[in-house]
Structure formats: structure tokens, C-alpha cells
Amino acid sequence: MKYLWLFIAINTLFSCSSAKRITYGTNTTAELQKILDEECGKTKNGIVGMSLTVLSPQLDIDFTGSSGYDSLEKTDLLKAEQPFRIASLTKVFVATSILRLYEKELLSLEDPISNYISEEHLAILKKGGYNPEQITIRHCLTHTSGLYDYAEGGPEYIEEASKDPNKRWTRTEQIQFAMENGQPHAAPGKEHHYSDTGYVLLGEIIEKLNQSGLAEGLRELLKFDELGMSATYLESLEKRPEGLLPNVKRYMGEIDASDWDNSVDLYGGGGLVSNTKDLSVFLQALFNGRIFDYPDTLDIMLLKKDFDDKGEGLPEQRLGFGSIVGKKSGLEVYMHTGFWGTVFMHIPAYGCSIAFNNTNDGDSEVLQRTIDYVLELGKNKD
Structure with missing residues (x-):
């Protein structure tokens, strides 16, 4: 999984008390904007622009802000409401949709994927050495299917896609x-291996059981319109909402990949466009009973699954999420990262949802400092 360093950094932050105590003010808007501006102003970290949303009714935080620019060209200032391709954060939405179908009793998590995917895809998997009758929906959700990751299993896919950025995959x-x-x-x-391949198969299952396209399935099952998520849509598979600001640019190093056909990352492994406010609104809804019909469905989603080969400090695998528990604080964070420098997370102890986007995936301490601030506010509330 990309950005495992981030899980390690957050685990360290949650586990250890800071040797250098930072004093924060109580004006959350001013303090969080200050963090953004200070990090974006550092000349050595390569940061071009960042947007951030922090929502926590429990801590009286409702912040959405930005700093810097929306492209390497630095011609336009980044606006907090600007949407962006969220890449693998889409997997949390797909996992949640699968659980909504589970609530409707249209599937069991232990069902083999062979019950739902096309004959063509069954044949491809069998020819590739897999037994689809033994791969369950849960295996795909938890990245334990054994399926090779077409997207990041090796450099071949990006190399192939870069030859013709306009190719419709x-x-x-x-x-x-x-x-x-x-x-x-x-x-x-048997083993945990991150796999976009498993999630594009889950996307196919959503289409089949919801009797709709994937875009319609996600929008209906996850209540985008009801939640007011007006900046969120499945790019190229549904109409772009009216009135949106231009998307934040997307880069692979110095290569501008903003205009690459988005099918390179679509169908379940990625594909959604959103902004930090919508992402945090979604997490607030998910963890506060506004998406699932039954409270125990969230418990099923967050059930921990351990693996012998999991490295020290790396996330526990849930359905769609990874999670980390601080060794000293005991606080838990559920999170996912995305290829283009996107991150979102939820801290149940403080009912706090955080979403963050980097214009160019530079190196900053925004998330670490933001979490530190949330923890300080939480201590003062306790």
C-alpha cells in the first residue's frame, strides 16, 4: 500500500508524548490555517499547495482551508473547495457500498466472487492460476484474495499507461x-497483499447487484445527494456536477498526469473525485449512523484482521480501512491513503474526521501537527 510511511508516522505520534510541548490557541480556524500556511511556506519540503478539512462537533471544530497553489505552474491559488482525484480513497466507498448490499441481504461477505462476476472474468482468472470459487468477497475487501495488483504490483502498468495517456482502459x-x-x-x-484487482471486481459486483452502473450504485447506496456531497462524483462515468471549481492538478513526479484518461484508475480501485470537505462529511456520516441501516454493520466493517506477516507499526486491516492504535495513548485512527497525495482518517475518541490533499505530494508535517492539535484540544475537554 502506498504511503506506509504515513501510517508509521501517525502511529509514532499517537504512541509517544512530544518532547517539545507546543502551545496552541483555542481559535481552531486560526490555528489550523496557521499550520497549513507554515508548512506550505517551508522552502525545503517541495510543497506547492495543500487543502485540509477537520470536522469534530465534539471538539467544536469545523475547519476547511487551503494554502499555496493548485498546480506546479503556480498560476492559481488553491481554493479550499477545489475537487481532486482521490485515487484509492475510493476503496473505502466501495467497501461501504458492499456492506450496504450486505444489509439489503443481496450478498454474504463469505460468498465466492464466482457467484457474481462475468463468465469472461471468471475465465481470465482461472487461466491466470486463480480459483474464483475460493476467493470470497471478504478476501477482496481485506486484500487477502491473493490477487496480483495490476496497478502497483510492479512498474509495468504505469509504464504501459504512460505510453498512451489517452487510452481508455x-x-x-x-x-x-x-x-x-x-x-x-x-x-x-492466507496473506495480506494490497490489490486494486480485487476492488475492481468488487466494483463489478456492485454494478450487478444494484442493477446500475458503478457511479449510480455508489451515489445511491452511499447517499451522496442526501449528505450534500456536491463535489463528489465518479469521473467519466457520471456527469460532472455543475458549479465546481477546476480540479487540482495531478502529478507523477514532474509529469502532469491531470489529463490522463481517468480509466487508468477507475472501476472500484479508484475513480472518485471529491474535495476535503465532502470526504470529511462522508466520514462523519459513516461513523455516526447516517449511511448504514443497522449499527452493527459498522462493527462488521471495523472488525480487526491480523496477519502474521504484518510489519511493526503498520496498519491493522479492516474492511476498506487500515487502523492504528497508539501504544501509549490507546487512541485509534481509521484511515486510507491515495496515490495522488490524498489522505482521510477518523478518530472515534473525539468524533474527529480529517481529510487532506497535496497538490504535488510533497513532504509536510501538516497531518502530524493537525493530529497533535486535536489531541491537545481533546485533553483539555477531558
Whole structure:
């Protein structure tokens, strides 16, 4: 999974008391904007622009802000409301949609994917050395399917995609690419290996069971319109909402990939466009009973799954989320990261949702400082 360093950094922050105590003010808007501006103003970290939302009714925080620019060209200042491709954060939305279908009794998490995917895809998987009858929906959700990751299993996919940025990829081509460029990692359920391939298959299952396109399925199952998530849409598979500001640019190093056909990361592994406010609104809704019909569905989503090969300080795997518990604080954070420098997380102890986006995926301490501020406010409330 990309950005494992971030999990490690947050785990350290949650686990240790800071040797250098920082004194923060109680004006949350001013303090959080100051963090953004100070980090964006550092000349050595390569930061071009950042946007941030922090929502915590419990701590009286309702902040959305930005600093810097929306592109490497630095021609336009970054506005806090600007949308961006969220990449793998989409997987949390897909996992939540699968659980909504579970609530509707349209599937069981232990069902094999062979019950739902097309005959064409079944044949491709079998030819690639997999047994779809043994791979369950839960295996795909927890990245324990053994499926090779077509997107980041190796450098081949990005190399191929960069040859023709305008190519319109299909789900079938991406599954086939996984078969041609990698081998099964392990038997289903035995090992954890991050896999976009499993999530594009989950996207197919949503389409089949919701009897709609993936965009319509996500919007309906997750109540985007009801929640007021007006900046969130599945790019190229549904109409872009009217009135949105231009998207924040997307880069691979110095390469401007903003105009690459978004099918390169679509169909379930990625594909959604959103902004930090909508992402935090979604997390608030998810953790406060406004998406699932039954309270115990969230418990199912957050059930911990351990693996023998999990490294020290790395996240526990949940359905869609990774999670970390601070060794000393005992606080838990649920989170996911995305390829383009996107992160969102929820801290249940303080009912706090945080979403962050980097224009160019530079190195900053915004998240660490933001969490430190939240913890300080929490201590004062306790």
C-alpha cells in the first residue's frame, strides 16, 4: 500500500508524548490555517499547495482551508473547495457500498466472487492460476484474495499507461493485465497483499447487484445527494456536477498526469473525485449512523484482521480501512491513503474526521501537527 510511511508516522505520534510541548490557541480556524500556511511556506519540503478539512462537533471544530497553489505552474491559488482525484480513497466507498448490499441481504461477505462476476472474468482468472470459487468477497475487501495488483504490483502498468495517456482502459483489460504481469501471491485468506484487482471486481459486483452502473450504485447506496456531497462524483462515468471549481492538478513526479484518461484508475480501485470537505462529511456520516441501516454493520466493517506477516507499526486491516492504535495513548485512527497525495482518517475518541490533499505530494508535517492539535484540544475537554 502506498504511503506506509504515513501510517508509521501517525502511529509514532499517537504512541509517544512530544518532547517539545507546543502551545496552541483555542481559535481552531486560526490555528489550523496557521499550520497549513507554515508548512506550505517551508522552502525545503517541495510543497506547492495543500487543502485540509477537520470536522469534530465534539471538539467544536469545523475547519476547511487551503494554502499555496493548485498546480506546479503556480498560476492559481488553491481554493479550499477545489475537487481532486482521490485515487484509492475510493476503496473505502466501495467497501461501504458492499456492506450496504450486505444489509439489503443481496450478498454474504463469505460468498465466492464466482457467484457474481462475468463468465469472461471468471475465465481470465482461472487461466491466470486463480480459483474464483475460493476467493470470497471478504478476501477482496481485506486484500487477502491473493490477487496480483495490476496497478502497483510492479512498474509495468504505469509504464504501459504512460505510453498512451489517452487510452481508455476497461475493467477487463486491467484484470487481464494482472494475469499477464504477476502470479498469485498465496491461497485466499492466507496473506495480506494490497490489490486494486480485487476492488475492481468488487466494483463489478456492485454494478450487478444494484442493477446500475458503478457511479449510480455508489451515489445511491452511499447517499451522496442526501449528505450534500456536491463535489463528489465518479469521473467519466457520471456527469460532472455543475458549479465546481477546476480540479487540482495531478502529478507523477514532474509529469502532469491531470489529463490522463481517468480509466487508468477507475472501476472500484479508484475513480472518485471529491474535495476535503465532502470526504470529511462522508466520514462523519459513516461513523455516526447516517449511511448504514443497522449499527452493527459498522462493527462488521471495523472488525480487526491480523496477519502474521504484518510489519511493526503498520496498519491493522479492516474492511476498506487500515487502523492504528497508539501504544501509549490507546487512541485509534481509521484511515486510507491515495496515490495522488490524498489522505482521510477518523478518530472515534473525539468524533474527529480529517481529510487532506497535496497538490504535488510533497513532504509536510501538516497531518502530524493537525493530529497533535486535536489531541491537545481533546485533553483539555477531558
